[in-house]
Amino acid sequence: MSHLNRRELLKLAAGSALLATLPLRSVFAQQADRLAAATPFGLPLVILARALDDPEIRALIPERDLRDWKDPDQLRAWLARAEVMLTATPTNVAANLYNRGVPVVLMNVNVWGTLGMLGLPSQGRLARIEDLAGRHVGVPWRGDMPDLVFRYLLEKAGLEPGRDLKISYHSSPFETVQMYVARRLDAAVLPEPMRTATRLQSVQFGQQPNELDLQQEWARLTGEQPVLPQAGVLCRRELLEQQPEQVAAMQAAIARAVAWVGDEPQVAARLGADKSPLSQGVYEGAIARTTLKMVPATEARPALETFFSALAELSSGFIGGKLPDAGFYLPASAS
Incomplete structure (x- = not known):
């Protein structure tokens, strides 16, 4: 086998760099019968686990994988490589990813105070x-x-x-x-x-x-309302473009899951305890102390921009240097 010379190595490196800049949908095709999702521990895990187990989602997407991420860097790597297509996330992390060029779309905000x-x-x-x-x-x-x-x-x-x-x-x-x-x-x-x-x-x-x-x-x-748009769910843009029915179905399932957590806090707490190291008692207390409401991203945009603008006074890097533009928000027609 011949060894690569310096010029060939440089060409290979340049080609790899070019490939890294290409839209990932040219490499990764989202499967209609599978969805890889992620979440941090806490109430976002309960909401997303319940949504993925929704009867309509089970019928539409037979293979569903939910993994937990430990920090935003791990999530960023998974999204950049399209290892996950949908994730629960703090809203500032979502805005930061978008402003740094990761092709993501915010679907909703569902945690309003933790x-x-x-x-x-x-x-x-x-x-x-x-x-x-x-x-x-x-x-x-x-x-x-x-x-x-x-x-x-x-x-x-x-x-x-x-x-x-x-x-x-x-x-x-x-x-x-x-x-x-x-x-x-x-x-x-x-x-x-x-x-x-x-x-x-x-x-x-x-x-x-x-x-x-x-x-x-x-x-x-x-003098504002006692709510902060802290966390929600985003998806990669490829999911929206290639499998819009999955996005619409998940948006509806998340709304049902959020309502279920409020209606059945003990059962929801048991689900959280089964899927994480935290106890049922911890989840019950967290549910009682957290404002949960599923609001589509376009409806949540004014609250998000007020919140982001206030905190960006202290650190603009919090959201990646600027307010996300309209492309960040899932269109109402896609819900």
């Missing part, structure tokens, strides 16, 4: 953001949604990190939880279901933490 705080009872009441003055607060994922929402509210309340309170950042909610339970933090910003899991763990250690709902604080400090 953020809250737990505070050590020994530090006094925690009824409003202003009560955090002088305290040490733990926050996961610096520069991500929990951090930006929290800092936006601090600014609205007239509190400055470093001057009025101390913030410690952690690479994951698990680290924040460990620090809080060990009483090395006065308070912690946590999304559901980690907030409920930590509250239950604290009770086991004889603590009854104070809780603060950040959606309610958002409403109090901004």
Whole structure:
């Protein structure tokens, strides 16, 4: 077998680079009888698992695969390689992917509030953001949604990190939880279901933490509704173009799944516990503390743009540098 010379290697490398820029639909054809989907742990997992098990979806798509992603980088790789065609995701991750050139379409927003705080009872009441003055607060994922929402509210309340309170950042909610339970933090910003899991763990250690709902604080400090368009479902554009009936059917199934979680919280919590390391009790608490409503992407666009614009004041990279254009949103005619 002859060895490639330098010129041939350069040609091969150039060809590979060109292939990487081509629309993936030229390489990957979406099968009509199969759908690969993904989700993070938490309530998005419950919603998507229920939707994929919907009788109409089972009849339309016999082969359905649901995998869990651990961080946005893993999700980005799966989407870029078309290993998954549909996923539950935080809305800022969806916007960031779109603005970075990944061919995705936001189908809906279905999670409208998961953020809250737990505070050590020994530090006094925690009824409003202003009560955090002088305290040490733990926050996961610096520069991500929990951090930006929290800092936006601090600014609205007239509190400055470093001057009025101390913030410690952690690479994951698990680290924040460990620090809080060990009483090395006065308070912690946590999304559901980690907030409920930590509250239950604290009770086991004889603590009854104070809780603060950040959606309610958002409403109090901004004058807007106590809802934040935090998470939804997106698909790759190839799925919409090649299998539009799958997208329409999944949109309808997700709406039914969200309604089911609200109507049957204990059964929904059991489904979550069966499919993740979290307990049924944790899921029950998370469902009770989360605002769930399936809103098609085009209808959710005004709320998303208000939310994105507010947080982009602190970090434009949060959404990839700009508001997504109309191509980001699933057309109403496709639902």
